[in-house]
Amino acid sequence: MENVKVNKNVSVRTRNLVTSALLAAIICLVTGYILHIPTPNGGYAHIGDAVIYLSASILPLPYAIACSAIGAGLADLTTGAIIWVVPTLIIKPILVLCFSNKSDKIITVRNVVGAFFAGIICCVLYMFVEGLYFGNIMAAFTITAVGMIQPIGSFIAFIILGLVLDKINFKKFYSA
Incomplete structure (x- = not known):
């Protein structure tokens, strides 16, 4: 009987690890390479954060932290945004702390x-x-309107993707 429990735990850990790796790859792709929306400052908005939000709503906290840092960090590294890798490795896992994976649904009041x-x-x-990088913290905060395109897009994408996954009972299927 005890061996069955150990095997089940290994299976859960394996599933979480594989899901984390898959989500890290998706985060990297949608952050750095696909589904970009051009912004007025010459940059682009992406839905990588929406996938981070999904990972935080699906995976246990340590796995969500790892896949958010790895996926977003790799996107910065592979697209030449080297100066952003270290901040990304710190900031993206902080975002995960805003979410919970405890519900049977992705879209909950807490996660919204x-x-x-x-x-x-x-x-x-x-x-x-x-502001630290470029020597003027106040100037960095004056471009808030352009900077808010990214989180607004990620919020909308998270809600849409979460509702679709909830409609097909993804979390019940995932935890089975």
Whole structure:
């Protein structure tokens, strides 16, 4: 009987590890390479944060932290945004703390509120780092309107993707 429990735990750990790796790869792809929306400052908005929000709503906390840091960090590294790798490795796991995977659904009141606050936290932390990098923290915060395109897009994408996954009972299937 005890061996069955150990095997089941290994299976859960394996499933979480594989899911984390898959989500890290998706985060990297949608952050750095696909589904970009051009912004007025010459950059682009992406839905990588929406996938981070999904991972935080599906996976246990340590796995969600790892896949968010690895996926977003690899996106910065492979797209030439080297100066953003270290801040990304710190900021993206902080966003995960706004979410819970305890419900049978992805879209819960806590996760919707969490997505709202995660967007604000992400925007503020990156603006702070930008101010440090470029020597003017106040100037970094004056471009808030452009900087908010990213979290708004991620919030909307998270809600849409979460509702679709909830419609097909993804979390019940995933935990089975």
